[in-house]
Amino acid sequence: MLLVSLRERKRERTRQAIVAAAADLIERNGYERTTVADIAAAAEIGTRTFFSYFPTKEDVLFPEADGRVRATLAAIAGRWPSEGPAEVLVRALREAAASSEDLTGRMARLRLRLMHEVPAVRGRGLQIQMDGQREIARHLAAAYPSDLDPVAAGALAGALTGAVTGALQALFDDPPRWEDPDALRAAIERATTIALAPWASSAGSPPTPSR
Amino acid sequence: MLLVSLRERKRERTRQAIVAAAADLIERNGYERTTVADIAAAAEIGTRTFFSYFPTKEDVLFPEADGRVRATLAAIAGRWPSEGPAEVLVRALREAAASSEDLTGRMARLRLRLMHEVPAVRGRGLQIQMDGQREIARHLAAAYPSDLDPVAAGALAGALTGAVTGALQALFDDPPRWEDPDALRAAIERATTIALAPWASSAGSPPTPSR
DNA sequence: ACGTTAGCTGCACTCAGTGCAGAACTGCAA
DNA sequence: TTGCAGTTCTGCACTGAGTGCAGCTAACGT
Numbered sequence: 200m201l202l203v204s205l206r207e208r209k210r211e212r213t214r215q216a217i218v219a220a221a222a223d224l225i226e227r228n229g230y231e232r233t234t235v236a237d238i239a240a241a242a243e244i245g246t247r248t249f250f251s252y253f254p255t256k257e258d259v260l261f262p263e264a265d266g267r268v269r270a271t272l273a274a275i276a277g278r279w280p281s282e283g284p285a286e287v288l289v290r291a292l293r294e295a296a297a298s299s300e301d302l303t304g305r306m307a308r309l310r311l312r313l314m315h316e317v318p319a320v321r322g323r324g325l326q327i328q329m330d331g332q333r334e335i336a337r338h339l340a341a342a343y344p345s346d347l348d349p350v351a352a353g354a355l356a357g358a359l360t361g362a363v364t365g366a367l368q369a370l371f372d373d374p375p376r377w378e379d380p381d382a383l384r385a386a387i388e389r390a391t392t393i394a395l396a397p398w399a400s401s402a403g404s405p406p407t408p409s410r
Numbered sequence: 411m412l413l414v415s416l417r418e419r420k421r422e423r424t425r426q427a428i429v430a431a432a433a434d435l436i437e438r439n440g441y442e443r444t445t446v447a448d449i450a451a452a453a454e455i456g457t458r459t460f461f462s463y464f465p466t467k468e469d470v471l472f473p474e475a476d477g478r479v480r481a482t483l484a485a486i487a488g489r490w491p492s493e494g495p496a497e498v499l500v501r502a503l504r505e506a507a508a509s510s511e512d513l514t515g516r517m518a519r520l521r522l523r524l525m526h527e528v529p530a531v532r533g534r535g536l537q538i539q540m541d542g543q544r545e546i547a548r549h550l551a552a553a554y555p556s557d558l559d560p561v562a563a564g565a566l567a568g569a570l571t572g573a574v575t576g577a578l579q580a581l582f583d584d585p586p587r588w589e590d591p592d593a594l595r596a597a598i599e600r601a602t603t604i605a606l607a608p609w610a611s612s613a614g615s616p617p618t619p620s621r
Numbered sequence: 622a623c624g625t626t627a628g629c630t631g632c633a634c635t636c637a638g639t640g641c642a643g644a645a646c647t648g649c650a651a
Numbered sequence: 652t653t654g655c656a657g658t659t660c661t662g663c664a665c666t667g668a669g670t671g672c673a674g675c676t677a678a679c680g681t
Contacts, residue, residue, distance in 0.1 A: 206647060206658075234636065245661040250638065321540070322533030329536065329579065336580055353580025354573040354605035361543075361572015362565040368540065369547055369564025390565035394572075397496075397608040417627075417678060445667065456630045461669065 214252055214262070216242040221259045222309060230317045257323035260310050268331035270295045275338045284343050284352070285398040288335075288359050292391055296384055303380045315371050332360045355398060362394030363387055425463055425473070427453040432470045433517055441528045468534035471521050478506040479542035486549045495554045495563070499546075499570045500609050507574075507602035514591040523588050543571050570609065577605035 220241035224233045235256050239246045253259045274291035282290070313320040333353070340352035347355065366386045431452035435444045446467050450457045464470045485502035493501075524531040544564070551563035558566065581601045587593050 204648075209647090210659085235638085236636085247639095247661055247663090248659085251659075254638090256637065318537060319533075322530075322537050325536035325540065326529060326533050329532070332576060333579060333583070336576060340580075348604075349580045349584065350577045350601050350604050351607075353576040353578075354601075354608075355576070357576020357579070357605070358569045358573035361575065362569035364540075364572070365543060365547060365568020366561050366565035368544055368568070369560045372544065372564075373560060386561050386565075389562060390568070393562060393565040394569040415679080420678090421628080446669085447667085458631070458670095459629055462628075465669090467668070 213242070213244065217244070217249065217252055218259060218262050218306070222306060225313070226309060230313055230320065255323070257320050260306070260313060260320060261324065261327055262306070265327065265331050267292070267295045268334060271335050272338055275335070275342050278342065284339055284347060284355060285395045287339075287342075288355070289391060289395060292359070292363075292387070296387055311367075311371070328360060328364070332356045335360075358394045358398070359391065362390040366390035366393075424453070424455060428455070428460065428463055429470060429473050429517070433520055436524070437520060441524055441531065466534070468531055471517070471524060471531060472535065472538055473517070476538065476542050478503065479545060481506045482546050483549055486546070486553050489553065495550055495558055495566060496570070496609055498553075499550070499567065500606050503570060503574055503602060503606060507599050514595050519588055519591070519594065522582070522594075526582055539571065539575065543567050546571070570606070573605040573609075574602055577601040 217238060221233070221238045224237055224241060235249050236246045238259070239249045242249075271288065271291040274287050274294065278287050310320075310324070314324045315321070333356075336349070336353040336356040339356060340347050340349045343352070366389065367383070370382060370386045428449060432444070432449045435448055435452060446460050447457045449470070450460045453460075482499065482502040485498050485505070489498045521531075521535070525535045526532070544567075547560070547564040547567040550567055551558050551560045554563070578598065578601050581597055587597070
């Protein structure tokens with residue numbers, strides 16, 4: 200992320216300002232009661248300019264390209280020779296969960312909460328997730344042409360992300376525990392196990408989850 | 411679906427008229443270029459009245475509750491005594507794909523196409539799917555209280571529906587054959603079979619991850 | 622036949638998002 | 652430093668989704 204020109208640095212600073220202003224206002228007043236005009240004013244730009252940074256109001260809540268998707272693609276690209284598709288995905292997910300602030304950052308927590316409470320945000324988030332999943336499936340099919348045809352790769356990627364999403368939904372449904380990163384990690388871990396158990400047998404070499 | 415009073419019958423007729431008008435106009439002019447006012451005018455109601463039948467424009471494309479969800483809930487309710495949770499879901503999804511009259515109808519085909527082409531429709535569709543998945547998870551957890559806690563049930567339901575959805579997405583990414591209902595149903599069945607194949611063998615021993 | 626209630630509709634409004642045209646700014650070179 | 656070229660910012664006018672309200676019409680129960 201090396202931004203050389205003044206223009207690019209300035210633009211990036213403005214972008215951050217928009218995101219920060221949006222997070223502040225939405226945390227304080229709620230999503231629906233915060234208008235794009237409010238956010239723009241707080242970030243000291245014109246309302247019109249907001250839409251040259253983010254295509255929709257929802258998108259301001261998803262400012263980084265999904266780190267987990269990038270990590271997964273990297274894991275597929277740098278796979279062990281003996282590693283089966285399911286194992287690659289497990290490894291990618293573990294690494295992402297261990298290293299990233301995806302789950303504990305301020306924006307991430309706000310995003311999780313809003314995905315639960317605001318239909319428009321949930322819809323946008325699910326869309327973005329499907330896009331990532333599709334990308335993962337494509338790379339997976341390309342990396343394991345003899346094991347997986349495109350449809351099977353889609354099923355595998357869908358099973359994993361669907362399991363994680365379903366587990367998190369259940370976790371937040373009952374008594375919403377937003378502030379507990381350990382519960383989050385545990386839920387993801389269990390979802391991974393449940394989703395990939397049926398695939399492990401047909402994946403070539405048996406999974407050897409260290410740790 | 412027994413509608414006794416005149417009021418209810420009339421309302422149902424109007425509802426059908428709205429759906430039909432929407433399908434016509436959208437098929438002819440596209441989704442974005444069809445306004446709610448157009449649909450209302452074609453159905454011979456006031457624009458305002460549209461929103462007393464459907465909460466948003468997108469919802470007119472999802473007039474019936476998802477048949478797969480209803481079938482799955484029924485399968486859970488009428489489960490074999492020896493059947494594990496994964497087995498029930500696999501059976502329900504297989505049957506739903508086989509007898510998928512609601513996947514080949516006019517509205518269903520239009521919906522499938524628009525879910526691929528129009529972000530707003532895709533977002534709404536994914537939301538509805540998640541709602542159904544949550545419902546399935548709840549019933550599953552209630553039916554197998556000793557095997558599954560809510561989070562595990564969410565993960566399992568998510569894994570299976572995610573697998574099918576991912577497979578269907580991969581399927582539709584490549585050759586969009588929206589015109590031929592028979593080919594469509596065959597393709598959907600094939601994708602479902604592929605998605606569920608890994609679960610078929612190991613479904614006897616449901617995963618019960620301790621922690 | 623009559624009061625009650627549910628549904629229909631127009632009106633005025635808010636807000637998201639777009640197209641356009643001009644102003645302001647940055648990058649670069651003379 | 653100045654001037655030119657390309658980019659970005661911004662106001663303005665507009666479309667379309669969706670809401671709240673108030674008055675009207677039509678079906679309902681008695």
